[in-house]
Amino acid sequence: MPSALPDGEPVPDDGALPAHALAGAAERPLGFYLHVPYCATRCGYCDFNTYTATELRGTGGVLASRDNYADTLIDEVRLARKVLGDDPRPVRTVFVGGGTPTLLAADDLVRMLGAIRDEFGLADDAEITTEANPESVDPRYLETLRAGGFNRISFGMQSARQHVLKVLDRTHTPGRPEACVAEARAVGFEHVNLDLIYGTPGESDDDWRASLDAALGAGPDHVSAYALIVEEGTQLARRIRRGEVPMTDDDVHADRYLIADEVLSGAGFDWYEVSNWATSAAGRCLHNELYWRGADWWGAGPGAHSHVGGVRWWNVKHPGAYAGALAAGRSPGAGRELLSEEDRRVERILLELRLREGCPLSLLRAEGLAAARRARAEGLLESGPYGEGRAVLTLRGRLLADAVVRDLVD
Ligand code: SF4
Numbered sequence: 001m002p003s004a005l006p007d008g009e010p011v012p013d014d015g016a017l018p019a020h021a022l023a024g025a026a027e028r029p030l031g032f033y034l035h036v037p038y039c040a041t042r043c044g045y046c047d048f049n050t051y052t053a054t055e056l057r058g059t060g061g062v063l064a065s066r067d068n069y070a071d072t073l074i075d076e077v078r079l080a081r082k083v084l085g086d087d088p089r090p091v092r093t094v095f096v097g098g099g100t101p102t103l104l105a106a107d108d109l110v111r112m113l114g115a116i117r118d119e120f121g122l123a124d125d126a127e128i129t130t131e132a133n134p135e136s137v138d139p140r141y142l143e144t145l146r147a148g149g150f151n152r153i154s155f156g157m158q159s160a161r162q163h164v165l166k167v168l169d170r171t172h173t174p175g176r177p178e179a180c181v182a183e184a185r186a187v188g189f190e191h192v193n194l195d196l197i198y199g200t201p202g203e204s205d206d207d208w209r210a211s212l213d214a215a216l217g218a219g220p221d222h223v224s225a226y227a228l229i230v231e232e233g234t235q236l237a238r239r240i241r242r243g244e245v246p247m248t249d250d251d252v253h254a255d256r257y258l259i260a261d262e263v264l265s266g267a268g269f270d271w272y273e274v275s276n277w278a279t280s281a282a283g284r285c286l287h288n289e290l291y292w293r294g295a296d297w298w299g300a301g302p303g304a305h306s307h308v309g310g311v312r313w314w315n316v317k318h319p320g321a322y323a324g325a326l327a328a329g330r331s332p333g334a335g336r337e338l339l340s341e342e343d344r345r346v347e348r349i350l351l352e353l354r355l356r357e358g359c360p361l362s363l364l365r366a367e368g369l370a371a372a373r374r375a376r377a378e379g380l381l382e383s384g385p386y387g388e389g390r391a392v393l394t395l396r397g398r399l400l401a402d403a404v405v406r407d408l409v410d
Pocket of ligand 1: 039042050
């Protein structure tokens, strides 16, 4: 079951933004997130805004169908052009995520990217990423994406162990994601990410090491490793409540994180965000860095969130309602909020503290500064950067990042 949207004030039918949101836009990078809200089956831990064919049956008719989806999404790209007016910025990053983007034809993804190129232009060094399901791509599919302008690809690997994949309800066979990396490299993808999940019920330390080793053996230049979060309302949460699978505790998550950092740094990967490691600055995900640094991004697709100049808005969630709004010439925006200076200060601390560069101490108030002093004394913040006015997490601080950040925003 997808999670709920926040409340907010209504978005005007034409999607217009307040003038202050566009002021100074030329100075900020602009990215696009394109959401593809379809999956073949729903994984037991997933509460993303995605729909299987069964979940869509009878709820939106032809409008909700994935056959028309690329054209619908292109309508939103054209709306973005109108809303952003004569904004001269070429797009710096495009990220196609889901759901499962590769359930669409490769030509559809290329057409969606083409609409952004036509309407806005792409920066010469634009980063163009799509997420991909290892079972729904083959060399020909990847070749079409590469020829169409994609230069980065992110495969959902999660684990190298069959019994772990089974608990997650992931349908790919172990070994397939690693083969995908080789296929992507062969058709010229410069940057390849593998997504991993740790702390799945039933996973052992050895299973996790085996997953990291298998990922590294495939030769990506980026690895993301996230702790499994059991969201309320998911099938996995129900199975845990019924006692069918055990809940993983925080200590196990911490141990797995330490293993990840040890194995990845031993293989030449540097962390640049708490859950992300890359072999070089060029291997970092620039699109995510735009999010983390408060740049502008337009999120197109059902349930996608956008942020331009301190205005954040989100689209209606259901693919049928989304397509219906665009077909009627209306913005699919469901609600928005205008961020205050205080909202933006807090958000900067929340996001930047998780980065290797950390956040400036000048963002903190008196209580936050006192908490930062304590965190440094307890070995949670690095002393060197602290002396230069930045709060940067140590390895132990990364394990407790959520707690440290809670104290610093006071
Ligand atoms: S493939 Fe990804 S988006 Fe789709 S159901 Fe599984 S976890 Fe969710």
